[in-house]
Amino acid sequence: METTNITSAILTTEELLEAWQGHRRLTRRVIEALPEDKLFNYSIGGMRPFAEMAMELITIAAPGVEGAATGEWKEFGEIQTPEGIKGTTETKDELLELWDWTTEKIEEFWPQIPEERFQEYDVAFGQYEGKIWWHIFYFIDNEIHHRGQGYVYLRSLGIEPPFFWERK
Amino acid sequence: METTNITSAILTTEELLEAWQGHRRLTRRVIEALPEDKLFNYSIGGMRPFAEMAMELITIAAPGVEGAATGEWKEFGEIQTPEGIKGTTETKDELLELWDWTTEKIEEFWPQIPEERFQEYDVAFGQYEGKIWWHIFYFIDNEIHHRGQGYVYLRSLGIEPPFFWERK
Numbered sequence: 001m002e003t004t005n006i007t008s009a010i011l012t013t014e015e016l017l018e019a020w021q022g023h024r025r026l027t028r029r030v031i032e033a034l035p036e037d038k039l040f041n042y043s044i045g046g047m048r049p050f051a052e053m054a055m056e057l058i059t060i061a062a063p064g065v066e067g068a069a070t071g072e073w074k075e076f077g078e079i080q081t082p083e084g085i086k087g088t089t090e091t092k093d094e095l096l097e098l099w100d101w102t103t104e105k106i107e108e109f110w111p112q113i114p115e116e117r118f119q120e121y122d123v124a125f126g127q128y129e130g131k132i133w134w135h136i137f138y139f140i141d142n143e144i145h146h147r148g149q150g151y152v153y154l155r156s157l158g159i160e161p162p163f164f165w166e167r168k
Numbered sequence: 169m170e171t172t173n174i175t176s177a178i179l180t181t182e183e184l185l186e187a188w189q190g191h192r193r194l195t196r197r198v199i200e201a202l203p204e205d206k207l208f209n210y211s212i213g214g215m216r217p218f219a220e221m222a223m224e225l226i227t228i229a230a231p232g233v234e235g236a237a238t239g240e241w242k243e244f245g246e247i248q249t250p251e252g253i254k255g256t257t258e259t260k261d262e263l264l265e266l267w268d269w270t271t272e273k274i275e276e277f278w279p280q281i282p283e284e285r286f287q288e289y290d291v292a293f294g295q296y297e298g299k300i301w302w303h304i305f306y307f308i309d310n311e312i313h314h315r316g317q318g319y320v321y322l323r324s325l326g327i328e329p330p331f332f333w334e335r336k
Contacts, residue, residue: 008283009177010184011301044212045323076272115176133179137187141314144309145332148316155213164313165306 013118016111020140021103027143028059028099029162030150036092042153050153051109053146055088057139058098062105064124064139068132069112073125079105152161181286185278188229188308189271190335195225195311195312197330204260210321218264218321221314223256225307226266231274232292232307236300237280241293247273 013021031039031054040051059076067073078089118133128135151161179187199207199222208219227244230275243292286301296303319329 008287010181010283010286011299011305013178015299015301016178019302023309038262044320045326047320047323065211115178118176131179131183133183134187141191141309141312142332144312145316145319148313149320151313152212152215152317152320153214158213164310168279 013110013115014135018137023140023143023147024061024099024103024106026162026164026167027147028096029056029166030073030147030154031092031095031099033154033159033162034092034150035157038153038157039092039095040090042157045154046161047149048125050146050150051089051092054095054099057143057146058102060139060142062102064135065106065109065113067122067124068117068136069109071122073123075092091106096119108135181281181283184304185274189274190239191308191311191315192229192267192271192274194330194335195222195315195318196314196333197281197334198262198322199263199267201322201327201330202260202318203325206321206325207260208258210325212321212324215317218314218318219257219260220268221317222263222267224315225311226270226309228307230270232282232303233274233277235290235292236285236304237277239290241291243293249327 029049034042034050038049039059040049043049063074063076063079066079089098113132118136121129121131122135123129124135124138128138130138154161198218202210202218206217208217211217231242231244231247234247257266281300285305287299289297289299290303291297292303296306298306322329
């Protein structure tokens with residue numbers, strides 16, 4: 001009889017997906033909370049407006065989860081985007097539409113990531129070497145990082161940010 | 169013969185520890201990068217100075233990892249702190265000393281968390297119900313969130329923040 005080392009899972013893939021989507025729901029609220037002109041033009045210390053940060057997150061998330069699933073790391077422009085948007089947004093509605101499109105892409109590709117794949121090494125976007133779990137964590141951590149910056153933008157504008165713990 | 173569902177681990181407990189400590193090394197660099205007076209007094213939009221955010225992280229991390237390991241959720245003041253510090257800091261050196269003490273506490277208690285414990289529910293600090301992995305992720309995510317805010321403080325002061333991807 002073969003024996004196998006059973007490793008307890010810290011968390012399941014479904015739980016990790018839900019944690020990520022929970023963060024994404026919170027980030028969506030930050031986009032919603034910023035007045036449209038501030039979303040695209042407001043900056044502190046020469047940093048990017050929050051719309052540009054959100055676009056960075058979008059351009060990482062959808063091709064990133066596809067790369068994790070398939071091993072093919074495409075650029076954002078190479079994957080199908082909602083008609084009429086094509087990777088640039090000029091209004092809050094367009095940005096939110098692209099955000100929600102990304103949510104669907106994540107839901108579509110996530111179940112296609114084989115469980116053992118999280119421990120495999122891959123070169124994400126042809127540039128970054130690491131295990132798949134690390135890449136996914138990086139996507140999430142980078143979002144939390146920029147969203148925290150969005151909180152400062154909101155506070156400096158006198159706008160109450162959403163509760164950090166609210167992820168529904 | 170009993171059969172057991174073998175779940176592939178997304179990541180190992182050692183990898184999660186290293187990811188956390190990597191984030192903590194980066195946060196330490198943000199503390200170091202802020203001039204001492206700005207660390208304790210500078211604020212945007214009525215938010216707390218970064219020293220207060222860092223103290224929040226310290227008061228969560230050490231008792232948090234002990235709670236994850238033992239099921240006993242103590243307040244920060246109840247656990248042993250370095251002599252002469254007692255949970256308040258007035259200088260950058262004191263804050264960094266307490267940060268490094270926390271690093272050691274995490275290293276001490278982390279290996280005492282049983283692997284299966286990450287999937288157990290517990291009420292962290294007597295208030296927050298969730299699985300242990302969720303609590304640990306919350307500690308880490310909360311740190312990334314506040315550190316992102318520290319980056320805005322730095323940028324607004326004309327100081328280049330450390331690279332986000334540098335975790336050594």
